[in-house]
Amino acid sequence: MNFDLKTNENGNLSIGGADALELAQEYGTPLYVIDEDRIRNNYQRLYKAFSSKYSDFKIYYACKANTNLAVMRILEEEGSNIDAVSPGEIYTALMTGFTPDKILYTGNNVTDEELEFALSSEVIINIDSLSGLERLSKLSGARGKKISFRVNPRVGAGHHDHCITGGDLSKFGVMEEEAVHAYQKAIDLGFKPVGIHSHIGSGILDPEPFKLAVRTLMDTAGRVYREVGVEFEFVDFGGGMGIPYEPQESLLDIEKFSQEIVDLFKEKLSQYNMVNPTMYLEPGRYIIGDAAYLLTSVNTVKQSYRKFIGVDAGFNTLLRPTMYGSYHHIVVADKPQAQPTQNIDIAGNICESGDLLARDRPMPDIEEGNLLAIINAGAYAFSMSSQYNSRPRAAEVLVKDGCSELIRERETFADLLSKQNLPVRLLK
Ligand code: LLP
Numbered sequence: 001m002n003f004d005l006k007t008n009e010n011g012n013l014s015i016g017g018a019d020a021l022e023l024a025q026e027y028g029t030p031l032y033v034i035d036e037d038r039i040r041n042n043y044q045r046l047y048k049a050f051s052s053k054y055s056d057f058k059i060y061y062a063c064k065a066n067t068n069l070a071v072m073r074i075l076e077e078e079g080s081n082i083d084a085v086s087p088g089e090i091y092t093a094l095m096t097g098f099t100p101d102k103i104l105y106t107g108n109n110v111t112d113e114e115l116e117f118a119l120s121s122e123v124i125i126n127i128d129s130l131s132g133l134e135r136l137s138k139l140s141g142a143r144g145k146k147i148s149f150r151v152n153p154r155v156g157a158g159h160h161d162h163c164i165t166g167g168d169l170s171k172f173g174v175m176e177e178e179a180v181h182a183y184q185k186a187i188d189l190g191f192k193p194v195g196i197h198s199h200i201g202s203g204i205l206d207p208e209p210f211k212l213a214v215r216t217l218m219d220t221a222g223r224v225y226r227e228v229g230v231e232f233e234f235v236d237f238g239g240g241m242g243i244p245y246e247p248q249e250s251l252l253d254i255e256k257f258s259q260e261i262v263d264l265f266k267e268k269l270s271q272y273n274m275v276n277p278t279m280y281l282e283p284g285r286y287i288i289g290d291a292a293y294l295l296t297s298v299n300t301v302k303q304s305y306r307k308f309i310g311v312d313a314g315f316n317t318l319l320r321p322t323m324y325g326s327y328h329h330i331v332v333a334d335k336p337q338a339q340p341t342q343n344i345d346i347a348g349n350i351c352e353s354g355d356l357l358a359r360d361r362p363m364p365d366i367e368e369g370n371l372l373a374i375i376n377a378g379a380y381a382f383s384m385s386s387q388y389n390s391r392p393r394a395a396e397v398l399v400k401d402g403c404s405e406l407i408r409e410r411e412t413f414a415d416l417l418s419k420q421n422l423p424v425r426l427l428k
Pocket residue numbers: 062064065083106163165199201202203204238239240241282283284285286320379380
């Protein structure tokens with residue numbers, strides 16, 4: 001099993017040195033608990049693996065995975081840059097203290113207003129379509145700006161169809177065969193193209209499709225260099241590095257992976273005689289995925305036609321199992337190593353049948369009042385949560401050296417109504 005579960009002297013799950021049961025007691029549930037050291041270790045491991053083989057290397061944390069300000073700040077301290085996909089993410093990154101030159105904006109189907117916001121924020125814009133290029137060129141202040149293009153290398157991969165972002169079915173990027181034209185056009189419109197980017201999908205544990213995308217993107221970059229003369233300042237291979245969610249899955253061998261990617265990169269640079277650009281990666285899940293746990297309390301044990309364990313977190317809190325059928329490992333917080341004794345369904349409190357955190361899952365004995373810990377709840381967890389069924393969003397705490405701090409308050413009923421206006425004629 002590839003989960004680094006720690007147990008303290010009371011036999012309880014320990015997260016960053018803090019007792020999971022005490023955290024639940026203090027802050028209530030459902031509760032996201034984020035382990036600061038785990039974030040830093042993940043970042044450093046990835047950075048070291050690549051930079052030791054190619055020193056001109058930068059990480060652009062894909063903050064869509066988790067935009068908590070404390071998480072972003074920790075990564076800023078580590079030296080990360082930011083991959084932002086919306087004006088809201090640009091805003092969040094700027095508020096966290098990232099300078100504009102450390103933010104790459106990769107929007108898709110962007111409005112002119114969004115382009116204007118990105119332009120005035122002075123971040124680098126990664127263009128997703130010829131339409132975006134043309135519309136950007138009409139905005140004042142666009143001339144002379146550095147830009148890059150997202151290219152669809154016609155290969156995709158990911159843990160679910162929804163998470164494959166390259167290939168013929170994908171809405172993202174400019175086509176590989178129109179790249180030369182796109183760069184030429186950018187120059188004609190007065191831009192300074194400096195980068196090339198691809199992101200083929202998310203949750204990739206098999207390096208082969210990623211390597212194929214690197215090869216294809218480098219061939220495209222080589223063609224653009226030869227035919228248009230663009231000297232790339234950076235080549236961005238996107239994110240997508242997976243983590244094991246299921247007990248039998250293996251960790252990505254990051255040493256081997258980085259060696260293969262860097263070798264391929266260097267081989268292609270010399271094949272096309274390209275001046276050494278900076279290599280970027282945009283990991284989200286790899287950095288934050290295993291750094292958080294979702295704690296949820298069991299309130300109901302029900303023997304219906306099946307046995308259900310009812311908890312206080314639903315797909316409003318953690319959408320991945322319902323949206324992608326994703327597996328998240330779940331342990332009982334006061335006996336994380338206990339062996340299974342039964343197969344059960346673990347269901348949330350949302351009024352939909354799809355609201356299951358686990359179906360037919362081997363679990364130890366569970367009683368009402370027990371605390372469950374859902375593993376790998378750092379990426380695309382809180383950031384995809386909602387207020388569906390008028391349930392306020394969960395709280396988040398950060399733990400380090402056994403101490404915990406509340407980094408996001410639990411929402412209140414008032415938050416559910418905070419942006420609504422009742423027309424005067426409907427007032428009572
Ligand atoms: N760069 C771009 C342009 C992206 O669109 C993404 C993710 C990333 C980087 C980071 O990918 P990562 O390293 O985290 O795999 N909600 C899904 C994942 C969707 C990812 C969307 N884009 C899930 O819960 O699995």
